Amino acid sequence: MNEEEILDGLKAICLCKGIRKKIFLKHIATGINTIEGLRKATGAGSGPCGGKRCTPRIAALLDEV
Ligand code: FES
Numbered sequence: 001m002n003e004e005e006i007l008d009g010l011k012a013i014c015l016c017k018g019i020r021k022k023i024f025l026k027h028i029a030t031g032i033n034t035i036e037g038l039r040k041a042t043g044a045g046s047g048p049c050g051g052k053r054c055t056p057r058i059a060a061l062l063d064e065v
Contacts, residue, residue, distance in 0.1 A: 009022030013061060014044035014045070014047065014054035014057075015047075015053055016047020016049050017044060017047045019054075023042055024038055024042060024044075024058065024061055025061075027042060028061075028065055034062075035062065039058070
């Protein structure tokens with residue numbers, strides 16, 4: 001893993017809960033490949049915004065992988 005990948009993994013996907021991209025990637029690697037599944041596995045979407053901010057980011061991440 002190069003420096004760029006490490007820094008990329010530190011980007012917050014769910015800002016309310018401070019959940020970083022690398023946590024999502026770990027769960028995606030176990031076979032979770034839906035927004036709902038990732039929300040359940042990580043706790044994303046349970047912050048004050050109710051997932052308004054992170055849901056589109058999770059969707060974009062799933063498109064990216
Ligand atoms: S950013 Fe994820 S719940 Fe608000």
